Amino acid sequence: MAVLSLDRLSKRFGARLAVDAVSFEVREREVFGLLGPNGSGKSTILRLVTGYLYPSSGTIRVAGIDVVRAARAARERIGYVPEDSPLYGHMRVVEYLSFMGRLRGITGGALDRAIDAAVERLALGSVRKTIIERLSRGYRQRVSLAQAVLHKPELLVLDEPSNGLDPRQIIELRGLLRHLAQDCAVLVTSHILAEIERTADRAAILLDGRLLTVEQIAHETLAAPVPSPLEALFLELTQAKAMQ
Numbered sequence: 225m226a227v228l229s230l231d232r233l234s235k236r237f238g239a240r241l242a243v244d245a246v247s248f249e250v251r252e253r254e255v256f257g258l259l260g261p262n263g264s265g266k267s268t269i270l271r272l273v274t275g276y277l278y279p280s281s282g283t284i285r286v287a288g289i290d291v292v293r294a295a296r297a298a299r300e301r302i303g304y305v306p307e308d309s310p311l312y313g314h315m316r317v318v319e320y321l322s323f324m325g326r327l328r329g330i331t332g333g334a335l336d337r338a339i340d341a342a343v344e345r346l347a348l349g350s351v352r353k354t355i356i357e358r359l360s361r362g363y364r365q366r367v368s369l370a371q372a373v374l375h376k377p378e379l380l381v382l383d384e385p386s387n388g389l390d391p392r393q394i395i396e397l398r399g400l401l402r403h404l405a406q407d408c409a410v411l412v413t414s415h416i417l418a419e420i421e422r423t424a425d426r427a428a429i430l431l432d433g434r435l436l437t438v439e440q441i442a443h444e445t446l447a448a449p450v451p452s453p454l455e456a457l458f459l460e461l462t463q464a465k466a467m468q
């Protein structure tokens with residue numbers, strides 16, 4: 225069964241049809257990229273999938289559950305990292321994860337185990353007790369991803385996760401997305417074509433709210449994306465700075 229399925233999904237804002245009869249499926253353990261120019265409807269689709277907006281027509285199912293009719297049950301199966309994901313900067317990483325876990329209804333030993341698992345998956349062990357606002361943007365991104373996987377969602381939804389990251393952090397994010405996709409399906413948007421090409425199994429191209437095509441992306445090394453020669457040189461030359 226598809227983890228996510230959209231069937232003739234439309235969303236109208238007044239006279240503007242932001243999403244126009246879009247249908248596609250995201251499969252288990254797949255990274256699915258949504259590509260499109262500004263204003264093509266990517267963020268609106270993500271807000272519809274995560275239940276922050278209601279469709280004007282069409283259906284959205286997550287693990288077979290209708291997102292509108294059974295919103296709560298569907299949300300339990302989704303982890304979401306919006307663009308510029310809000311973080312409580314004054315909190316330490318574990319305090320924040322504990323807070324977000326309790327909001328999700330996870331408590332006691334289950335919460336401790338969920339935090340340990342998320343910290344491990346996102347390689348946050350060395351910054352567990354660091355105050356979030358002291359972290360680099362790349363690490364803050366990992367904290368956002370960690371809170372989104374605390375409840376072990378079947379679908380992870382990421383809006384422009386590479387925005388604002390430096391080249392090293394973007395290269396690291398690729399590996400993290402592939403790692404996360406071992407346990408859940410990932411729906412990700414990006415303006416950066418090359419990033420979707422490096423990380424996604426399939427990609428959809430949107431224009432003016434309409435889905436133009438869904439393409440399979442051929443990969444040799446998707447399990448652990450290998451940096452290009454220029455990226456490898458960049459990583460080597462900037463290593464000292466990254467260690468600081």
Ligand SMILES: Nc1ncnc2c1ncn2[C@@H]1O[C@H](COP(=O)(O)OP(=O)(O)OP(=O)(O)O)[C@@H](O)[C@H]1O
Binds near residue numbers: 241
């Ligand atoms: N709440 C809203 N009210 C009115 N119009 C909206 C609203 N949200 C989005 N739109 C419009 O819907 C269209 C699609 O916007 P959306 O933000 O989904 O595009 P996008 O592909 O995510 O673009 P970007 O990459 O710039 O974020 C745009 O024309 C936008 O102006």
